[in-house]
Structures are given as C-alpha cells and as structure tokens.
Amino acid sequence: MARIVVLGAGFAGLWAAIGAARMRDEIGDAGRDIEIHLIDRNPYHNIRVRNYEVDLSEVALPLPQLLDPIGVTHGIGEVEAIDPARREISLVTSDGKESLSYDRLVLALGSEVMRPDVPGLAEHAFDVDTYAAARRLEDHLASLGRSAPSPARSTVVVVGAGFTGIEVAAEMPARLARAGITGSRRIVLLDPNPVVGATIGEQARPVIETALASLDVETRLGVRVASVEAAGARLNSGEFILTQTVIWCAGMRASRLAGNFAGARDRLGRLLVDPFMRIADVPGVFAAGDVASSVIDGLHPTVMSCQFARPMGRFAGHNVVADLAGRPMLPLRIDWYVTVLDLGGWGALYTEGWDREVRTTGEAAKATKQAINRKRIYPPLSGRKDELFAAAAPTVQAPPPTYGARRN
C-alpha cells in the first residue's frame, strides 16, 4: 500500500482528499493500492467563511458523511510536527502521542488569526477564526442577553477593519438583536490604519463607509489596542471603551507547521508552491490553501481565501495521486478574481478583478454572497460518490453569479 496523508479538512484539505479519491477511482487498478487518510483536529469540515454569521447551525459538516462514501479514512488529532526527511507526522490524539508515516503528503493546515502580545488578549478577547471560537462568541452574546443591561454589555469592539472585521461588525446589530440586546448599543470598529478596509481598495471604501454608517457602526482609526481588560479595551490613544466583548480580527498568518519545511515562504508564512501545488525541493509534498502561495495567472499570487483554497485543493488531490501513479499532473491556472464582502443588514459589496472594481452593491451583492456562502462552497451532502467526485474534478469554476444592475 502507498499512503497519501492529507493534513487539514478545511476548504483545501477536504477538496484535496475528495479530489485524490476521484483520481484514484479514475485510474482503476493502478489506484487499488493507494490509501488516502485525512487528519484534522476536529471531526468536521468548517465552512469557515460563515463563522461571523448570526446562524451557525450549518457551518460544521461531519466528516464521515463526506469521506466515508468515497473510501477516505480519517482521524482526529492535533498535528504537532512534520519531518519531511523521514516522511513522518507527529500527532496528539485521544490515545496520546502517535506518529504516522506517508508516501505523499498534502499540507492543508490553513491559517490562523494573528494574536500579538497584547496584555489581556488571550484571556478576554473573542474571535471568529474557527467554529469553536465562533460558538464561544455566540454563547457569550447569549449569556450577555440574559444579564442586566449596562453600557459594557451593549458595546462590542471589533479589532481590525479588514474583510473579516468589517463582516463581523456589520453582522453585529443582527447578532445583538438575536441575543436579546436591544435598545441603545454601540459597535466600535477599530484599526491602526487611517481608513477602513485599507487593503480592500479605493473604489470599495466609500461603499463600506456608507454601509457602516447606516448600521451605526462607529470607527476608531489610526489607533491600536494597548490592553484588553475584563471591563473593556484600552487604546493607545488613552481612550478606555467599556465593553464585555472585544472581537479580534487583526490579520491572518499561515499555520506555523509550514515552518517544518525547507521551502521558501512569503511574509504571511506561506510555502511557495508551483502550479502543480508542489513545494519546491521537498519531494512528495504538496501544499494547498492558506498555507501555500501559488502564482495563479502568471502574475498574481493566490490570496488567502476559500476562492483559491478550493481549486488548489482539488488540483493538489488530483496531482498527488497522478504523481504516485506516474500519470501526468495538471497545472492550476485561474484568470479571474472577485471579492464579496458581507455588509450585514445593509447588503454586500461585490468587486471584480485585481484592482477590485465595484460591480454590485447592496441587495444585489448580498444575493451573490448568499449564493456563495450557502450553496457554491458546500460539498454535496447527499453521501453520493458520483456527486462528490463530480464536484472535485480538477477544473476551475466560472466566477460567481452577479444579480441586478451593474454599477458601471
């Protein structure tokens, strides 16, 4: 038996595993001796892009439903280290420390929110980086809803006015209402940059500002959080904001386990991979999703996003089996890039192209966002092998649908 191990069951890892199983099936007898095994710390596939939403009931999909029908084995464990020279993974499972060997590896351990050394951050702040963290925030808001009204109870501070922080802040009016926190409330979005959405683009900014203003989201720009305390957030400007809820959304970094490989990495800690998703100079190892960076159209490196993680996963899965079986591998090339930013009750913002030109806004863009978040990025849930394999084909989807009138 030759063993392929996929590390991570996120958008890259899940699709790598299904893509590998699809290719194993396609090559018939040649694939008979290939085992595909997936490891994640959780027994579910998290639709991570939805962790900011009001309703979390459909964002953790049990892995057995997705992997058992296609013969991919899976285990729950915390990956602690990878030794590429010995082709061995060190894990902690419920049975203790274990090691697992591989013939080929797909590294898809994703990214995590950066948590700088701010006093009180670890003890008092929340985030929406993982399903577990999103549930913790949900439980916290629900418990606030049952407690006595106070300014601190009805104030939420969101740190980081990039994609995630804006989505979290814009969704917060609905989340507070659901928790029963009505009446006067404050949502404060803060960022060290002098503008909101500094990385999102000039054209998008006025739309974001209009949406935040209509949702009564205050901004504090050009400031940093000096400390997070039980009673509130202290800013480096000297201001103290009374709050029981600080949500940290300040930037992403690739899994630290990318550092176990000698390959070159970028400033986000991502391993540079070729169009086949191979890490240069590390035989037998493919990487996909937020842990990897690939130049996708001859010019632009992938952005940490599910938009790129899913096709990177499908191609890595296809190629890892092709490599093992001596078949031709397929290069990944994607010639489009879009962003769809949820702006809560105001709607959304849809941009196209690397210059992020605004195409639709408000309800029209919201329809695109919902089509993506609720349908497009979901694996088939029927448990049918043919549907799973069809969805994992190593092809590039067309851009998501646009609705309503174009802005220009």
Ligand SMILES: Cc1cc2nc3c(=O)[nH]c(=O)nc-3n(C[C@H](O)[C@H](O)[C@H](O)COP(=O)(O)OP(=O)(O)OC[C@H]3O[C@@H](n4cnc5c(N)ncnc54)[C@H](O)[C@@H]3O)c2cc1C
């Ligand atoms: C709130 C939020 C909103 C977002 N919105 C968008 C959006 O609108 N559009 C978009 O394109 N992108 C969005 N993103 C980014 C997107 O979620 C990521 O780019 C995407 O999840 C990357 O996929 P991945 O498979 O590489 O990593 P992940 O989805 O993070 O998957 C990594 C997997 O590895 C597992 N894992 C990690 N470390 C270990 C370990 N040591 N041991 C065992 N298992 C481990 C994790 O449990 C996880 O299942 C958003 C992210 C967040 C947090």
